[in-house]
Amino acid sequence: MIKWGIIGLGNIAQRFAKSLSYSNEGKLYAIASRTKEKCDAFQERYRCEKIYEDYEELLKDEEIDSVYIALPHGFHKYWSIEALKHNKAVLCEKPVGLNAGEMEEIKNAALLNNTFFMEAMKTRFIQLIHEIKKIIKNKEIGEIESIEANFCSHVKEIKEGSYLLDKNQGGALLDVGIYPLSFVIDMIDSEVKKVNANMEINEAGVDSYFKAILTFENGVIGIIEGAFDRDKERTAIIKGTKGYIEIPIYNRPSIAKIYINGEEPYTIEEELEFDDMYAEIKEVHKCLKASRLQSEYMSLDESLRVMKVLDEVKKASNFN
Structure with missing residues (x-):
């Protein structure tokens, strides 16, 4: 059984927790938010064993196999890399970062730590x-x-x-x-x-x-x-x-x-199998069971490829 931790408890995290509940291969084990009220409300609705009010403490929990990053875009790179440093498999909400440079850093961290990383671009897995x-x-x-x-x-x-x-x-x-x-x-x-x-x-x-x-x-x-x-x-x-x-x-x-x-x-x-997020969760479980470090449908280089074009769109519109 793959034990999941969630960092960030907004609406998308609630949808993820519901989708994860359909799986027989993984379960929600821990959640982290800097707001106690959010933690308590989330835990009451989506039962889990551990609650953390500090993201770093969740990453130190050796029981956790995989982490879902559900924070605002600007925090994706930092906490993805921190999770990879703790050898936690990472599923990070889209966009994977703010630009291609941030995705380069994530890719390097994933390879350096020999740990799975995937962007949660759910459409790729449907x-x-x-x-x-x-x-x-x-x-x-x-x-x-x-x-x-x-x-x-x-x-x-x-x-x-x-x-x-x-x-x-x-x-x-x-x-x-x-x-x-x-x-x-x-x-x-x-x-x-x-x-x-x-x-x-x-x-x-x-x-x-x-x-x-x-x-x-x-x-x-x-x-x-x-x-x-x-x-x-x-x-x-x-x-x-x-x-x-x-x-x-x-x-x-x-x-x-x-x-x-x-x-x-x-x-x-x-x-759709259960809902639109279940297929990406299923893909993570499949990759982890096969000891793969990335998904063939949303590889490290594919996330990087998309972010490079996104940067070009910004540049072409003269908005930086």
């Missing part, structure tokens, strides 16, 4: 995504020409002091843009050679909206868009020379529609 990639590989819709994905929603009230409005770690690109960016990069077996981008900056000084066009070396065009100040139907469209694939709610998909020129469209469906 079964329907694997089925879509097979369709692309088999060229059912021909040669890929473009992929478009967005993650736009209107967050009507953002609490004062929220990390979303922090100039260092906030903004739409880091918070929601990582979804369409990682999705597009996952679908295209080529490197990005050119980035055009624009951002809209709000009164807090962070990007509330962005749009970027990525030109890949093989000629494929990727279009990504993200916002927390406007709504848009969350869909991904993969266009090929023979047809296209439409994926509603592509970040946690259970259905996709395939349109092939001159034929009746057909639908593929694959229900």
Whole structure:
């Protein structure tokens, strides 16, 4: 049984704890927050054996095998590296850091300490995504020409002091843009050679909206868009020379529609196993049981690849 510790007890940590409860291979063992009230409320809802009000104390607990980092973006690098130094396998919430340089540091720490690390980019592990990639590989819709994905929603009230409005770690690109960016990069077996981008900056000084066009070396065009100040139907469209694939709610998909020129469209469906986070937890358990140091679906280099393009989007939009 793999014993988990959670650092940071916000909403995403609650979803993780619920998803972990479905597993027969792992269990929640310990939690850590600097707010006692949060610890008590979390422990009452998601039973665990240990409560820590100090993150370092949790990492010193020799009973813990794996740690889930659920802190705001700006703390991901530091606490991931600290966990790796304590030889705890790490599942870190996305984005893995604030830039590619931070991911380089995490990669070096993982390799130096010979310890597992994975970014919690849940979409990479969902079964329907694997089925879509097979369709692309088999060229059912021909040669890929473009992929478009967005993650736009209107967050009507953002609490004062929220990390979303922090100039260092906030903004739409880091918070929601990582979804369409990682999705597009996952679908295209080529490197990005050119980035055009624009951002809209709000009164807090962070990007509330962005749009970027990525030109890949093989000629494929990727279009990504993200916002927390406007709504848009969350869909991904993969266009090929023979047809296209439409994926509603592509970040946690259970259905996709395939349109092939001159034929009746057909639908593929694959229900999520329990929920949209369970597959990534299952992947960690699978890797740890096989003594792997990284996942083939979200390797250290793949997280680094995504962060390098994210940096280029920032640079192209003249926002740093």
